Amino acid sequence: MTALAGASGRDARAFTIEARLLKARKAVLWSVAASAIVLAVMVLAGLGFGAVRISPAVSLSIGLSKLGLPTFAEFTARDDLILSAIRAPRTALGMLAGGALALSGAALQGLFRNPLADPTLIGVSSGAALGAVAVIVLGAPAAALLPTYLQASLLPTAAFCGGLAAIGIVYVIAQHDGGTNIATLLLAGAALTAICGAGIGLFIFLGDDQQIRDINFWMLGSLSGANWKALAPAAALILAGMLGILRFGAALDALSLGEADAHNLGFEPEKLKRWLIVCCALATGAAVSLTGVIGFVGLVTPHVVRMMIGPGHRALLPTSLLLGGALMLAADILSRTVAAPAELPIGIVTAAIGGPFFLWLLVRGRGQGGW
Amino acid sequence: MRRFTRVLIVAHCLGLPLWSMMALAEPAKRVISIGGDITEILFAIGAGDRIVAVDTTSRYPAAALALPNVGYMRQLSAEPILALAPDHIIAVADSGPKEVIAILRQAGVRFTEIPDAPSVEGALAKIRAVAAAADSVEAGAAFASSISARIDAALAAVPQGQAKPRALFLFSVGRGGLMAGGETSSADAMIQLAGGRNIATGFSGYKPFEPEAMLAADPEIIIVTERTMAALGGVEEIRAQPQFAATQAARTGRIVAFDGALLLGFGARLASGIEHLTAAFYPEAARPSGKPE
Known part of the structure; x- marks a missing residue:
């Protein structure tokens, strides 16, 4: 700024640019704050609603007792168990998984400059599904070799590795002349999804009745398997991926001008592509490994x-991250209550609500053009 | 002396759990039954009125359909089950997921897992185990011996030294192809039990069956589930289909339908299932005692 001092015209222009930047920063803050409030409300609803009625005072007391603070309402061991072993990990998983899918969706749509991009498109979800299905059908002998405390992590680990392997293959195929060809990446993702689909079909053929039902439930997604032990390692991976993606906001804005312009603005498109894909694969791979395939959150x-x-x-x-978590929690509350005491797979809820809502938005916004 | 003290300590340690088990042994009043076979047995031994909820595989007797449903036996979720305030959950082996079962046990609900094996001994053991879990040991023993006697009578009527009928079990899934019960399937176990020979060999479990393989194996009798019979439009429709038309079963019209759970459940209705299957295999020798239950 000091270098420009003296030339009054330039100074005024710099001032308006600065004011604009300030305004833009304020808009970011506002939308993040508003979506954080929405998410907080959904978290409270997720913790508060359920088949067992637990009053807010009791829930609060249980929370306070966990922090070692004095409580003001009596609660039973059963209420404590339901809140801390069932609802809390489930809400945490819903928040993380919804956030990871929506954030990855936003980042990939920006990266591919394609409104249809989402984590399923580049092969992460189908690779994870293939890994999970393989364990469901063939895993029993492998699980028998493992110590008991590792058996439960066999399926999520296989799903995570499957997702990472799929995206790795797609990425390597798209490498050409020292650059990543985005069109090849998308097409390779579609091809790999088809190949994984064939693999899943084969395992369905090999599986017995119960395994096929297990596969079916996994493919429709659920948060009901949430527990702290499984969540801890996945949460670390999801958060690492999220933080990585959030750092690329400015770079993605520059990329929307085209790769050459982004380069001239001082960004490195190749580095951006590589790291963004790695981060998305980490976050969605870890999320999907615990929830199964949950559609539409990442796209819509x-x-x-x-x-x-x-x-x-x-x-x-950041807004997609927060609202994605909120959307997932809302869908989970529905999935828990619609068919109570049974539970509807959450993937059905997200698709049943997300699909028509998306169509309505499309029809409403037809005249405005652009995405 | 020292040895005696040790014995005392051991006895004391053993005694404690025994005492706590006896304290638990007063009959549970709010039972959740997981598994269609478990539900059938509970109703058969007169404990049906204590069931407060069942799972989606419990479709017999009709009273079970009126009860609240906690979802599929392998995808249970803990909170809705706890909300029903059960004092005993009786579940067939393989119910899950494991994490949910762990939470249910942690919540202090009595949980009994019933072993499951597709054989007569397995079914009788299942009946006794369910009865013991429901604190109706005597009713269970009486029911198990009546089932056992009926099965013995049905099997005694099977003529010996005669060629076993070549049988095939089929069921349809949606509008797709037909699935056959191969080796190690419960259908295979039932066919062998009732004195038949399963022609669907070379694969295990239930798999889509290739039409030409069906012609090559030429079944004498085809067994389908009632739902499959309805989906395919009845015996005459099945006989007219090209994949069946050339088989001996289609030519002689030996295509029979049973309720899937009756035939494959290996539970309270096993005797009835065996009686009707032996009668279908050997119509001139065996006679079922009444209509299928």
Whole structure:
């Protein structure tokens, strides 16, 4: 700024640019704050609603007792168990998984400059599904070799590795002349999804009745398997991936001008592509390994957010993260209550609500053009 | 002396759990039954009125369908089950997921897992185990011996030294192809038990069956589930289909339908299932005692 001092015209222009930047930063803050409030409300609802009625006072007392603080309402061991061993890990998983899918969706749509991109498109989900299905059908002998405390982690680990392997293959295929060809990446993702589909079909053929039902439930997704032991390692991976993606907001904005312009603005598109894909694979791979395949959250959330606050990635990424978590929790509350005491797979809820809602948004926004 | 003290300590340690088990042994009043075969047995031994909820595989007797349903036996979720305030959950082996079972046990609900084996001994053991879990040991023993006697009578009527009928079990899934019960399937066990020979060999479990393989094996009798019979439009429709038309079963019209759970459940209705299957295999020798249960 000091270098420009003296030339009053330039100074005024710099001032307006600065004011604009300030305004943009404020808009980011506002949308993040508003979506954080929505998420907080959904977290409280997720903890508060359930088949067993637990009053807010009791829930609060249980929370306080966990922190070693004095409580004001009596609670039973059963209420404590339900809140701390069932609802809390489930809510945490829903928040993390929804956030990871929506954030990855937003980042991949920006990276591919394609409104249809989402984590399923680049092969992560189908690779994870193939890994999980393989364990469901063939895993019993392998699990018998493992110590008991590792048996439960066999399926999530296989799903995570499957997701990572799929995206790795897609990425390597798309490498050409020292660059990543985005079109090849998308097409290779589609091809790998088809190959994984064939593999899943084969395992369904090999599986017995119960295994086929297990596969079916896994493919429709559920948060009901949430427990702290399984969540801890996955949460670390998801959070690491999320933090990585959030750092690329400005770079994705620059990329929307095209790779050459982004390069001229001082960003390195190749580095961006590589790290963004690694981060998305980590976050969604870890999330899907615990929840199964949950569609539509990753695709729809970023579009909804864009329609509300515009396409700037610095606001879009954190807002998608927070609202994706909120959307997942809302869907989970429905999945738990609609068919109670049974539970509807959450993938059915997200697709049944997300699909029509998305269509409505499309029809409403037809005249405005662009995504 | 020292040895005696040790014996005392050991006895004391053993005694404690015994005492706590006896304290638990007063009959549970709110039972959740997981597994269609478990539900059938509970109703058969007169404990049906104590069931407060069942799972989706419990479809017999009709009273079970009216009860609250906690979902599929392998995808249970803990909170809705705890909300029903059960004092005993009786579940067939393989119910899950394991994490949910662990939480249910942790919540202090009595949980009994019943072993499951597709054989007569397995079914009788299952009946006794369910009865013991439901604190109706005597009713269970009486029911198990009546089942056992009926099975013995049905099997005694099977003529010996005669060629076993070549049988095939089929069921349809949706509008797709037909699935056959191969080796190690419960259908295979039932066919062998009732004195038949299963022609679906070379694969295990239930798999889609190739139409030409069906012609090559030429079944004498085809067994289908009632739902499959309804989906395919009845015996005459099945006989007219090209994949069946050339088989001996289609030519002679020996295509029989049974309720899937009756035939394959290996539970309270095993005797009835065996009686009807032996009668279908050897119509001139065996006679079922009444209509299928």
